Amino acid sequence: MKKIGVLTSGGDAPGMNAAVRAVVRNAIYNDIEVYGVYNGYEGLMEGNIKQMVIGSVGDIIQRGGTILYSARSEKFKTDEGQQQAIEQMKKIGLEGLIVIGGDGSFRGASKLTEKGFPCIGVPGTIDNDISGTDYTIGFDTALNTIVDAVDKIRDTATSHERTYVVEVMGRDAGDLALWAGLANGAESILIPEKTDNFESVVQKLKRGQARGKKHSIIILAEGVGNGVEYGKAIEEATNMETRVTVLGHIQRGGSPSGYDRVLASRLGAKAVDLLIEGKGGRMVGVENNVVVHHDIHEVLAKKHQVNMNMYNLSNQLSI
Ligand code: F6P
Numbered sequence: 001m002k003k004i005g006v007l008t009s010g011g012d013a014p015g016m017n018a019a020v021r022a023v024v025r026n027a028i029y030n031d032i033e034v035y036g037v038y039n040g041y042e043g044l045m046e047g048n049i050k051q052m053v054i055g056s057v058g059d060i061i062q063r064g065g066t067i068l069y070s071a072r073s074e075k076f077k078t079d080e081g082q083q084q085a086i087e088q089m090k091k092i093g094l095e096g097l098i099v100i101g102g103d104g105s106f107r108g109a110s111k112l113t114e115k116g117f118p119c120i121g122v123p124g125t126i127d128n129d130i131s132g133t134d135y136t137i138g139f140d141t142a143l144n145t146i147v148d149a150v151d152k153i154r155d156t157a158t159s160h161e162r163t164y165v166v167e168v169m170g171r172d173a174g175d176l177a178l179w180a181g182l183a184n185g186a187e188s189i190l191i192p193e194k195t196d197n198f199e200s201v202v203q204k205l206k207r208g209q210a211r212g213k214k215h216s217i218i219i220l221a222e223g224v225g226n227g228v229e230y231g232k233a234i235e236e237a238t239n240m241e242t243r244v245t246v247l248g249h250i251q252r253g254g255s256p257s258g259y260d261r262v263l264a265s266r267l268g269a270k271a272v273d274l275l276i277e278g279k280g281g282r283m284v285g286v287e288n289n290v291v292v293h294h295d296i297h298e299v300l301a302k303k304h305q306v307n308m309n310m311y312n313l314s315n316q317l318s319i
Contacts, residue, residue, distance in 0.1 A: 001276050003033045005049060005089060006098045008066040009040035009073075009105035012252055013124045013138025015260035016066040019100050021057035022268025023122075028054055030276060035094060039069045040101070041076035041108055047088040061261055064141075064254045070101075076108055086117050096275035100124040100268070102136070103300060106283060110296045118280020120271040121296050124264075126252055129173035131302040132294040133285025137267065139175065140259040142251045146180040149247055154184070154217055161214035163205065163234060163242040167227030168219060169251045174306045176251070177221035182314045187216040189314050190230075192223035193306045202237045204318075209240065216240075266291050 006023045008016045020036070027034035036056065038048040060067055075081040089097065096118045099109040102125035109119035123130045126142035146168055157164045166186075170176040174191025181189030187208065188201045205216055218234070220227050231244035256264070263286060270284045270291050282293040 001032055001095050001278075003035065003092065003094050004096045004098065004272070004275055005035045005037050005094045006068070006100070007037035007040055007044060008068045008070045008124065009099060009101035009108070010070060011102065011125060012066050012070045013126050013136070014064045014141035014252070014254055014256035015137035015264040016100055016124045017057075017060040017063050018256060018261045018264035019122050019124060019137055019268035020066065020068060021061055022265040023098050023272055024052045024057045025054065026269040026272040030272065032272070032276070035092060036068050040071040040105070041073040041081070041085065042071045043069070044085040044088060045073070045076060045081055047091070049088065049092060062255050064256065072104065082108070082111050082115060086112065086115060089117065096120070096280065098122060098268070098271045098275070100137070102127065103130055106296055106300055110281060110300065113281035113296070118275060120274050120280065121283035121299070122267045122271050123283065123285060126176065127170050127173050128175040129171060129304045130283075130285075130299065131304045132283055132292070132299040134287055135263060137260055137264045138252075138256070140263075141254060141257045142169070142176060143179050143183070144257055145251050145254055146176060146247060147183045149245075149250070150180060150184040150186070150217060150219070153245055154215070157215040157217060160241070163216045163218065163238070163240045165218045165220055165227050165231040165234060165242065165244045167222055167244070167246040169247070170221045170223055172223045173304060174221045174223065177219045178306060178311055178314065181219040182310060182317075184217060184219070185318065186219045186314070187318050188218045189311070190218065190220045190224045191306060191311065192221055194308070194311055195224070198233065198237075202234065205234070205238050205240060209238070
């Protein structure tokens with residue numbers, strides 16, 4: 001293995017830069033030339049690829065976003081797009097590609113591998129919705145962003161004796177909502193994996209009100225529904241003054257947490273090691289604090305499971 005490429009794809013996540021840094025530095029450490037692909041698969045098809053050196057990734061471990069930019073590409077889903085990408089990589093002499101992103105990005109990586117071009121996936125998404133890893137890069141930082149925001153919302157909720165519905169990201173997964181809800185002591189957590197009955201949330205709010213509780217926080221995962229509509233329905237059903245905050249893309253930005261930097265460094269470096277060993281079609285991950293790797297097809301075929309023990313605990317603690 002003499003030349004490899006690296007790209008970031010899909011929604012960006014804090015820690016992607018730390019992963020790019022680990023890929024570049026570990027490749028160079030092993031005497032491999034490394035090329036950065038700009039704008040994800042779009043850039044790969046267009047040949048927007050430049051060699052990276054040790055200094056290319058200096059001073060980025062602490063930066064949010066991705067210095068390689070990111071994109072979601074429809075064209076790359078086609079056979080023609082994938083062939084075009086392989087031709088671009090062959091022109092430069094690349095022999096392997098590291099894809100940092102979420103499940104959509106891994107689908108592309110598995111297609112390239114099937115066509116004979118070895119790829120390794122590195123899970124980078126705030127959603128934590130990938131099987132085969134306990135955590136994805138960016139989840140911890142996004143969680144801390146939400147926790148900080150909800151602490152602030154609770155201050156004003158207390159002062160004004162209001163109910164707040166806070167809508168958080170996560171696509172079809174409830175991890176961000178669940179972890180934040182537990183960390184923030186939310187009165188109710190709504191996740192797509194457990195469609196809690198609207199009526200039970202209303203009854204809980206009413207029970208709290210009867211006990212003299214004047215404010216409440218409901219964390220709603222975006223996969224469950226629209227926060228604004230949910231807030232209106234809660235206000236109508238309870239007669240309690242309700243406000244809605246949709247946290248939106250602030251959850252994707254910011255300097256990565258220490259945990260995400262370490263995770264990204266471990267996974268990025270391992271991805272290079274796998275290519276050196278001649279492996280392709282794998283995804284690196286962390287399980288029980290050990291770096292592991294799995295067949296990328298198996299990762300894509302298996303649905304990520306939210307931790308229902310944590311969900312039950314949050315209900316117990318927010319009676
Ligand atoms: O996958 C990351 C994520 O932030 C999801 O949580 C969210 O549903 C989606 O991306 C938003 O995508 P976009 O930035 O394209 O609106």
